[in-house]
Amino acid sequence: MSAIIEVSHVSKSFGGVKANEDISLTVEKGSITGLIGPNGSGKTTLFNSIVGYHPIDSGSIRFEGREISKLLVPEIARLGLLRTFQQTRIYGKMNCVENMLISIPHRKMTLLEAFRRNTPEERERAEHLLHFVGLYEKRWLQAGSLSFGQQKLLEFAMALMNEPTVLLLDEPTAGINPTLINGLIDRLKHANREFGITLFIIEHNMRVIMNMADRIYCLAHGRLLAEGTPEEIQNDQRVIDAYLGAH
Incomplete structure (x- = not known):
């Protein structure tokens, strides 16, 4: 290596x-x-x-x-090169799928612009990664309602979204x-x-x-x-x- x-x-x-x-x-x-x-x-x-x-x-x-x-x-x-934090950095008022989509670097724009521009492929990848971390069944829940451990899993999935x-x-x-x-x-x-x-x-x-x-x-x-x-x-x-x- x-x-x-x-x-x-x-x-x-x-x-x-x-x-x-x-x-x-x-x-x-x-x-x-x-x-x-x-x-x-x-x-x-x-x-x-x-x-x-x-x-x-x-x-x-x-x-x-x-x-x-x-x-x-x-x-x-x-x-x-990305990092996660001891205290999660998620958007508590958004659901899990929305958190995944807004985490993509080129999505740093207004929320309305972000969801107008996301692609079907990005939505599919977001759901696939939520399934990977065990949050697929909670994908439409507000992130703020998740347990702290689940929020960490979401943050991990958000990082993976950026490949x-x-x-x-x-x-x-x-x-x-x-x-x-x-x-x-x-x-x-x-x-x-x-x-x-x-x-x-x-x-x-x-x-x-x-x-x-x-x-x-x-x-x-x-x-x-x-x-x-x-x-x-x-x-x-x-x-x-x-x-x-x-x-």
Whole structure:
């Protein structure tokens, strides 16, 4: 496999607080890569830097060999690099199908224009993906009426609607009923295996990430603490002391 994301010596500060300091890591194309660490270790800041939510102070971020650290969020999204959030970003007053259609980048227009211009193929794809995440029977319900776990599944489907090359997921299982977690894991693996989507995942559920990831990076205090296979990370004393001992 070859690297699809290359983060090299990236640093980012907010005022006097160093959120990320000299971080280097790679995400291999077609892989499932994990990012773990205590709260406040800089994981979400790194995700935000990769997708363009704030400029880095120094270093380099490359996507498919192209420097992207100076690009804006929409430009990076059009390249096929998307992310989800800890708190879902859905349109609560719209039904699930409408959420899927409005999530397409070229749909960032008035709602009336959006639904005049969507194609039968897009509607078919929206319903197919809602079936894939297990929300087909709820496709006409307002998204705000769904449980938090179902809203996360909807946000996942909305991201898939854009046919991403790489999807960054920020704590995808947080707040989800344990009975739904295994189903979500299966769908993430399917998206990786069958759709060819590279996944980069922040996750606090160690059972989940250890069973999913090909490689895991651990941050602590804004710096890269360790990297390796799930087995190597579980047996790394530095990771145990800084993080895994509390899990």
